[in-house]
Amino acid sequence: MLPVSATPPSLPPSRRASDSTVRRLSLYLRFLEDFQAEGRQTVSSRHLASRGSTTAAQVRKDLSLFGSFGKRGLGYDVPQLAERLRDILGLARPWRVALVGAGRIGSALFHYPGFQERGFQLTAILDVATHRVGESWGAIRVQHVADLETVVRDGQVDIVVVAVPGPAAQEVVDRAVAGGVKAFLNFAPVSLKVPSGVAVNNVNLAAELEVLSFHLLGRDARE
Amino acid sequence: MLPVSATPPSLPPSRRASDSTVRRLSLYLRFLEDFQAEGRQTVSSRHLASRGSTTAAQVRKDLSLFGSFGKRGLGYDVPQLAERLRDILGLARPWRVALVGAGRIGSALFHYPGFQERGFQLTAILDVATHRVGESWGAIRVQHVADLETVVRDGQVDIVVVAVPGPAAQEVVDRAVAGGVKAFLNFAPVSLKVPSGVAVNNVNLAAELEVLSFHLLGRDARE
DNA sequence: GTCATATTGTGAAAGTCTTCACAAGCCCGG
DNA sequence: CCGGGCTTGTGAAGACTTTCACAATATGAC
Numbered sequence: 001m002l003p004v005s006a007t008p009p010s011l012p013p014s015r016r017a018s019d020s021t022v023r024r025l026s027l028y029l030r031f032l033e034d035f036q037a038e039g040r041q042t043v044s045s046r047h048l049a050s051r052g053s054t055t056a057a058q059v060r061k062d063l064s065l066f067g068s069f070g071k072r073g074l075g076y077d078v079p080q081l082a083e084r085l086r087d088i089l090g091l092a093r094p095w096r097v098a099l100v101g102a103g104r105i106g107s108a109l110f111h112y113p114g115f116q117e118r119g120f121q122l123t124a125i126l127d128v129a130t131h132r133v134g135e136s137w138g139a140i141r142v143q144h145v146a147d148l149e150t151v152v153r154d155g156q157v158d159i160v161v162v163a164v165p166g167p168a169a170q171e172v173v174d175r176a177v178a179g180g181v182k183a184f185l186n187f188a189p190v191s192l193k194v195p196s197g198v199a200v201n202n203v204n205l206a207a208e209l210e211v212l213s214f215h216l217l218g219r220d221a222r223e
Numbered sequence: 224m225l226p227v228s229a230t231p232p233s234l235p236p237s238r239r240a241s242d243s244t245v246r247r248l249s250l251y252l253r254f255l256e257d258f259q260a261e262g263r264q265t266v267s268s269r270h271l272a273s274r275g276s277t278t279a280a281q282v283r284k285d286l287s288l289f290g291s292f293g294k295r296g297l298g299y300d301v302p303q304l305a306e307r308l309r310d311i312l313g314l315a316r317p318w319r320v321a322l323v324g325a326g327r328i329g330s331a332l333f334h335y336p337g338f339q340e341r342g343f344q345l346t347a348i349l350d351v352a353t354h355r356v357g358e359s360w361g362a363i364r365v366q367h368v369a370d371l372e373t374v375v376r377d378g379q380v381d382i383v384v385v386a387v388p389g390p391a392a393q394e395v396v397d398r399a400v401a402g403g404v405k406a407f408l409n410f411a412p413v414s415l416k417v418p419s420g421v422a423v424n425n426v427n428l429a430a431e432l433e434v435l436s437f438h439l440l441g442r443d444a445r446e
Numbered sequence: 447g448t449c450a451t452a453t454t455g456t457g458a459a460a461g462t463c464t465t466c467a468c469a470a471g472c473c474c475g476g
Numbered sequence: 477c478c479g480g481g482c483t484t485g486t487g488a489a490g491a492c493t494t495t496c497a498c499a500a501t502a503t504g505a506c
Contacts, residue, residue, distance in 0.1 A: 018462080018463075021463090055464080055465070057464075058464065061463090061464080071472065071473090072470070072471040072472050073471065073472035074472065
């Protein structure tokens, strides 16, 4: 009989995953790694959901966007699903990251263990302060931000982390975009303009605190 | 003539604002402060929208949840709207914040200027490492995490920032909740369980990078 | 005073995301 | 081999968010 379809080269179908779906997948992966460390062989959507704060249906819907990974009646194979999630999230290959801004936030990121662990390789650190230029952070020497074009040239950098003060952020992004960078993690409290096809992820600590402040007033009705 | 209504004690009507609405309000406030610094007296929803990455209709809907602050044909008065947003977000009064975990992330937060600027007062720092206990961070002396109960007692702390390793986070939160804390900013990559009525805001740096990684694969179809 | 222009505030429509509910499938004991 | 017990994958329903479109209304020129 004819093989109906050898499911294309390597990638699953994938309709369209929203940002929040992707964040949840990332959480699932972490839970799976925990389960694997605990020696669990299989896990159900219900179990996975209870560890995060979501529902079993949500877990199944999220996964079903990318394929059919479970066994009915049984659940999911822990190491196998973890592997699939790594594929889906693009963690199977290393990404090269440049950090612009070697201040406190930059330093915290540099020392953040989850960073390198997941295949994000810090390959360059840039700063505008001349007294920092030349410092060695681990194996990396801090360069002046004027070298940004050289650093990102020829696709040498996949992701740029923007940890500079607000007013300087847009210029950094523009120059990196011109050099071909397609993804940014932005800590500056400004809203960056980028051409379509370029992704920006904002982490705004002030806003996070203000959301809490709003909750404390009790004027919101979240259960 | 009778005053139709002296708009209740102090707070606007407010139906129900979602988390994303509140995050946008926080952004609007920042933009308004920029405009004010530039000497602008009024601003339209269109103008406000163009600085963030949203639409004029969205801006108006967000604001309309809390009242009617603009003038038709003219727009919004910049200082006045900023003031209203500060009220809505709860920034009119200071909040007392305790930081648990005096490592890199804790240190970055401590030095983050937007933190104190917006009325978030760091009143205590706790860590489990005995070599850190007793250190002075500015005017604050680092205490041992065993003192958590004392620190949060009698509503002395409004918000607890959790910057400890994953496995230690839940215990910190449980103890703080028992002490009456109602809001948490969590940097540990775990999903915390709290009773209803308690707010947790998660900042998961690994997940942010993984969202970017996913985008870089180009399997998502965001314009 | 009237007209032209600008911009808000808001129902209604469209779109997106989450939850529900159930058929289909897999495992195991007897 | 059969039946009971679970659990997935998914269409359909429901809930929530965003966008549209327009009446209401403020300003300023003449």
